[in-house]
Amino acid sequence: MSAPTIAGSSCAGRVIALLSAWPGVRTAPADCGVGVGVGTLTGQILHFHDEAYADLRLTRPVIDRMREALAHSRRIFMVPGDDWIGIRLETPSDVALLVTLVSVAIKASLGLPSPVAAAAGPSCGAARPRVGAPG
Numbered sequence: 001m002s003a004p005t006i007a008g009s010s011c012a013g014r015v016i017a018l019l020s021a022w023p024g025v026r027t028a029p030a031d032c033g034v035g036v037g038v039g040t041l042t043g044q045i046l047h048f049h050d051e052a053y054a055d056l057r058l059t060r061p062v063i064d065r066m067r068e069a070l071a072h073s074r075r076i077f078m079v080p081g082d083d084w085i086g087i088r089l090e091t092p093s094d095v096a097l098l099v100t101l102v103s104v105a106i107k108a109s110l111g112l113p114s115p116v117a118a119a120a121g122p123s124c125g126a127a128r129p130r131v132g133a134p135g
């Protein structure tokens with residue numbers, strides 16, 4: 001149980017500061033045990049595992065709907081069949097993209113019946129090897 005070490009000046013820190021101002025959004029240690037989690041009443045939808053990488057529970061129906069647009073971004077990593085996507089945060093436009101996607105994810109999570117949300121569990125990217133990281 002390490003304490004979150006996300007600096008406020010980092011990309012992740014900026015997103016956390018922005019989202020903290022949204023009604024109903026709360027931050028806490030990520031429920032996977034790595035980094036910082038951001039969630040709503042229905043559970044955590046966003047994990048920052050370090051200052052430049054986030055996993056977002058965009059949910060599969062939304063991912064399917066947005067797949068083409070998401071696939072165009074070199075910052076976004078998708079795993080087939082997964083509710084979560086990975087996002088690398090390096091520039092202000094990455095921050096803006098993530099904030100936009102979080103608002104989509106919040107709407108998506110509100111539409112899910114809670115047993116589905118609960119069954120999803122901590123299946124974020126912390127449990128699997130990262131793909132697509134530039135060398």
Ligand SMILES: [Zn+2]
Nearest residue numbers: 032047124126
């Ligand atoms: Zn996580």
